[in-house]
Amino acid sequence: MSLVDLVSGYERAAGFDVPGAYAGVVLDHFKFGDVTAYLTGQPDSAYWANRGVIALLGCDCGEVGCWPLESQVLMGDDVVTWRGFGQPFRPQRDYGSFGPFTFRRSQYEGAAREAAAVVAERGSL
Template identity: 45%
Template sequence: MTSNDIRFGCRHRGEGGPLVIVPRIDGAPLTELIDGFENAAGMRPAGDAYGGLIPEFFRFGPLQDHFLGRSTNARGPKTPVLGCECGEWGCWPLMARITATADFVTWDAFEQPHRETRDYAAFGPFQFDRHQYDDALQALSEAIGSDVDVTCA
């Protein structure tokens, strides 16, 4: 399996609004990837339902821990990788199992916990080179510290 590329897009929601984080996989926002998958699978509701995570609205803990699947405040064994378009992750989250090893970080077993009958088996898995993933997390941490709109590399 070839590795995917991950970056974390960071922007403010509206002028002076809170910081929103949207993972980008192979250059595409995860919000677009999941919208395309759900629409193609005939899932309803679908399209424009997801938004990025807003750390200011929820205490995820250190984002490095969160995006390595070690968030202490998530529900169960899965980690929210997207929230609702309204800004609240608990409203309409996209959850994933995040598994980290010395060489790779894998996102798989996606689910929408409010629609348990939905089948996401064909979405992903996404496997990232651990060094590239750690670099992207470091860039995210630095971007949040500088509080600028960037695509975190």
């Protein structure tokens, strides 16, 4: 199941307005610096670095800033955890029981490198 499906189901069950209006981050529009650094919670962009979160999903219109799902990314020795989810345009929403989601660090870093390679190949950075 995709993160879009998971958060959509959570938001519908919680009775949130505008539930699940998300899509993946469009790599062709990615302008946040190094993709690997971004996905590992160390974004180059001062905006994201100062907030302590990254947008894991953007709006279903294709624009991250329109309707993002944000999360903390915690890098452990062997695991990566997404937690502390939020919707900045609905700060009153409680995502406390959504997640956390944990991944094997080696697999996560490999997927982040693959995404960075796609972006570099397309010349999007």
